[in-house]
Amino acid sequence: MPSFDIVSKVDFQEVDNAVNQAVKEISQRYDFKGTANEVTLDKESLSILAADDYKLQAIKDILIAKLVRRKVSPKCFNYGTEESASAGAVRVKASIVQGISKEKGKEIVKLIKETKLKVQAQIMDEQVRVTGKKIDDLQDVMQLLKGKDLDIELQFENMRS
Numbered sequence: 001m002p003s004f005d006i007v008s009k010v011d012f013q014e015v016d017n018a019v020n021q022a023v024k025e026i027s028q029r030y031d032f033k034g035t036a037n038e039v040t041l042d043k044e045s046l047s048i049l050a051a052d053d054y055k056l057q058a059i060k061d062i063l064i065a066k067l068v069r070r071k072v073s074p075k076c077f078n079y080g081t082e083e084s085a086s087a088g089a090v091r092v093k094a095s096i097v098q099g100i101s102k103e104k105g106k107e108i109v110k111l112i113k114e115t116k117l118k119v120q121a122q123i124m125d126e127q128v129r130v131t132g133k134k135i136d137d138l139q140d141v142m143q144l145l146k147g148k149d150l151d152i153e154l155q156f157e158n159m160r161s
Helices: 012-028 053-069 102-114 135-147
Strands: 003-007 038-041 045-050 077-079 090-096 119-124 127-132 155-160
Touching: 003 135, 012 038, 012 053, 045 053, 053 090, 102 119, 102 127, 102 135, 119 135, 127 135
Parallel strands: none
Antiparallel strands: 003 127, 003 155, 038 045, 045 090, 077 090, 119 127
16 A cells, blocks of 8 residues: 655755854854854753844844755744843744644644545654555645645655555
């Protein structure tokens, strides 16, 4: 029975490289000279400290550009609320989204069932497995999910026929 898995994985090495490139660019840019700006990456999260709101947005834009250049989706970061730090600075934490949550899994299964294709979708831990009798139906499901904006990056693995 043909099947494939829908997963959401992040290559932490590429994220680390993108953050390092962003830090290097921030340290060299003229508009950031003389201000306290900091980007730190932990195991599960990213912290950004910027001198003001404008610089925070600029840092986010630089980081997104570096991520896209390294083929990592910017959707892998879930930004929290901005909080003020000392001397008018702004701090924001972003968690790294890894795996498909139960809610997103249910949403994906619901989308697949609405297509009326002869496939079955089931949630397995942090992934969704789709099985069907025809590979064409499975490919139709892939195209459907690629066209939808689910706020997470999806990859398709383990295609078996």
